[in-house]
Amino acid sequence: MIQRIAIIGLGTMGPGMAARLARGGLQVVAYDVAPAAIERAGSMLGVAEGVLDALGIAVPPAGAGTVRFTDDIADAVSGADLVIENVPENISIKADVYRTIDSLIASDTIVASDTSGIPITKLQAHISHPERMVGMHWSNPPHIIPMIEVIAGEKTAPHIVTTIRDLIRSIGLLPVVVKKDVPGFVENRVLYALLREAVDLVERGVIEPEDLDTCVSWGIGYKIAVIGPMALLDMAGLDIYKSVSSFLNADLSNRDDVAPMVLEKTNASKLGIKSGEGMFSYTPEQTKALQGERARKLVAVRRILEGRE
Numbered sequence: 376m377i378q379r380i381a382i383i384g385l386g387t388m389g390p391g392m393a394a395r396l397a398r399g400g401l402q403v404v405a406y407d408v409a410p411a412a413i414e415r416a417g418s419m420l421g422v423a424e425g426v427l428d429a430l431g432i433a434v435p436p437a438g439a440g441t442v443r444f445t446d447d448i449a450d451a452v453s454g455a456d457l458v459i460e461n462v463p464e465n466i467s468i469k470a471d472v473y474r475t476i477d478s479l480i481a482s483d484t485i486v487a488s489d490t491s492g493i494p495i496t497k498l499q500a501h502i503s504h505p506e507r508m509v510g511m512h513w514s515n516p517p518h519i520i521p522m523i524e525v526i527a528g529e530k531t532a533p534h535i536v537t538t539i540r541d542l543i544r545s546i547g548l549l550p551v552v553v554k555k556d557v558p559g560f561v562e563n564r565v566l567y568a569l570l571r572e573a574v575d576l577v578e579r580g581v582i583e584p585e586d587l588d589t590c591v592s593w594g595i596g597y598k599i600a601v602i603g604p605m606a607l608l609d610m611a612g613l614d615i616y617k618s619v620s621s622f623l624n625a626d627l628s629n630r631d632d633v634a635p636m637v638l639e640k641t642n643a644s645k646l647g648i649k650s651g652e653g654m655f656s657y658t659p660e661q662t663k664a665l666q667g668e669r670a671r672k673l674v675a676v677r678r679i680l681e682g683r684e
């Protein structure tokens with residue numbers, strides 16, 4: 376039974392994951408290599424807990440869990456039943472973490488990666504007892520989005536997938552088991568198909584970035600939260616999809632590299648909210664207000680989708 380969880384990496388995803396797991400009654404120890412990240416995570420925890428209260432996520436009868444921060448990786452993983460690796464999307468950084476923890480954990484400690492899409496089979500090559508490694512892909516913001524993908528690599532033992540799926544379910548979240556270890560799994564294959572086309576349309580001057588967001592959020596996003604893509608095909612009619620896709624698919628972006636607009640911005644350290652500028656610009660005050668407003672709206676939408684309003 377999983378009771379003690381170590382989270383390695385406290386950037387965008389780690390603090391929300393820690394808060395959500397503790398709300399589910401689990402004992403979390405959270406570690407980052409950067410002291411500033413640990414400090415920031417500490418201050419984000421209270422914010423995430425407030426959002427969980429607003430979502431109405433109840434504490435289990437046995438009581439809430441805890442989150443403890445540490446700057447010592449051995450302290451973080453020692454005695455853990457599950458280690459969730461949550462460091463940058465770079466195989467060599469992830470492999471370094473696996474090498475470091477290998478001698479610090481029991482051979483049956485489950486090691487999950489929150490990778491956005493590196494095949495689990497590739498990551499398994501860097502850890503002993505690869506049968507205990509599994510993909511556990513959360514969606515951002517992790518304390519609000521209830522769906523988590525679970526992915527087996529070629530060497531993952533089937534019972535590890537079941538254990539992680541059951542853990543997710545036991546704390547009131549929604550596991551989706553992905554049946555093949557394809558790059559990007561399912562969520563990001565679909566998201567990146569959309570993002571590739573969106574970036575291409577803006578880059579080609581077909582639409583302004585603000586208008587692209589209005590078009591997708593109100594034309595597609597709002598609807599797709601209620602009617603998933605497979606159900607949408609039935610609602611539109613497969614004959615319509617057949618006719619439109621027969622001429623449109625060939626015209627959609629099929630670029631297999633990173634779009635120049637994105638390279639230009641990342642080379643200039645314009646990374647989005649975390650650097651104050653990306654597709655749009657953000658002052659610290661705007662960022663704070665935006666994050667609060669987005670959390671409030673996501674909470675309200677989720678309560679309605681769950682039939683709780």
Ligand SMILES: NC(=O)c1ccc[n+]([C@@H]2O[C@H](COP(=O)([O-])OP(=O)(O)OC[C@H]3O[C@@H](n4cnc5c(N)ncnc54)[C@H](O)[C@@H]3O)[C@@H](O)[C@H]2O)c1
Nearest residue numbers: 384385386387388407408409412461462463464490491515
């Ligand atoms: N950002 C998202 O929307 C999102 C969503 C789902 C999954 N993911 C995936 O989750 C993982 C983490 O993403 P993120 O956006 O939180 O990244 P991030 O860059 O915001 O944070 C990564 C953190 O890892 C820390 N770190 C780096 N090397 C480390 C090491 N050796 N040991 C411990 N900590 C270390 C960094 O200091 C940083 O705080 C990635 O694999 C990413 O693809 C990201």
Ligand SMILES: Cc1ncc(C=O)c(C(=O)O)c1O
Nearest residue numbers: 490491492513514515516563
């Ligand atoms: C752009 C982008 N890339 C990856 C992920 C998740 O892995 C997300 C997300 O969860 O929202 C994302 O927005």
